[in-house]
Amino acid sequence: MATAETRLRPNILITGSPGTGKSTLGQQVAEKLAFDFIEIGKEVRENQLYEEYDEQYKCHVLDEDKLLDHIQDRMDSTSGGAVVDYHGCEFFPERWFDFVFVLRCSTDKLYDRLAQRGYSDFKIKENVECEIFGSLLEEARDSYKPEIVFELQSESPEQMDENLEKICELAAGFKKSQ
Numbered sequence: 112m113a114t115a116e117t118r119l120r121p122n123i124l125i126t127g128s129p130g131t132g133k134s135t136l137g138q139q140v141a142e143k144l145a146f147d148f149i150e151i152g153k154e155v156r157e158n159q160l161y162e163e164y165d166e167q168y169k170c171h172v173l174d175e176d177k178l179l180d181h182i183q184d185r186m187d188s189t190s191g192g193a194v195v196d197y198h199g200c201e202f203f204p205e206r207w208f209d210f211v212f213v214l215r216c217s218t219d220k221l222y223d224r225l226a227q228r229g230y231s232d233f234k235i236k237e238n239v240e241c242e243i244f245g246s247l248l249e250e251a252r253d254s255y256k257p258e259i260v261f262e263l264q265s266e267s268p269e270q271m272d273e274n275l276e277k278i279c280e281l282a283a284g285f286k287k288s289q
């Protein structure tokens with residue numbers, strides 16, 4: 112079972128409210144570093160890692176145990192190099208991640224992005240409120256050591272580029288900083 116001390120490459124978690132840009136940025140980070148991109152939503156859908164369907168939210172309810180079992184070998188591997196994207200973080204084993212990035216976005220921009228996705232008013236409101244309260248940042252700070260948690264604004268393409276640079280720089284310094 113690998114830890115930060117034994118992993119050859121860092122494992123990276125990109126979290127934040129839905130619509131903040133996790134999958135767009137995660138894809139770019141994984142490509143630039145030649146890491147594996149683990150998009151949790153996609154893994155859950157493709158491998159039926161869910162319980163019942165939630166009519167109100169129009170989505171399946173994640174089965175956390177099934178998901179953790181499903182990605183465990185990749186996350187515990189000594190080679191590391193996983194970029195994980197999910198709008199939650201407290202149920203992952205703490206040892207899995209060397210860096211946790213929390214994307215943030217203003218509520219008006221987030222509203223537009225979620226409306227463009229065709230989300231219901233109910234679902235938009237829930238997600239925008241989650242962003243207003245900074246729920247994901249709080250969850251990340253409660254779940255991981257403060258020195259590995261980074262808050263990143265994700266409102267413009269320029270910020271997306273800056274975030275990509277910052278993550279790649281930190282990943283490159285991973286072993287040096289141990």
Ligand SMILES: Nc1ncnc2c1ncn2[C@@H]1O[C@H](COP(=O)(O)OP(=O)(O)O)[C@@H](O)[C@H]1O
Pocket residue numbers: 127128129130131132133134135136224264265266267268269270271
């Ligand atoms: N920094 C950004 N600047 C401008 N548009 C962005 C930014 N980040 C994401 N977007 C756009 O917002 C939408 C949601 O992004 P996405 O990566 O799917 O979010 P998430 O994975 O967090 O749900 C997409 O249309 C994406 O192009």
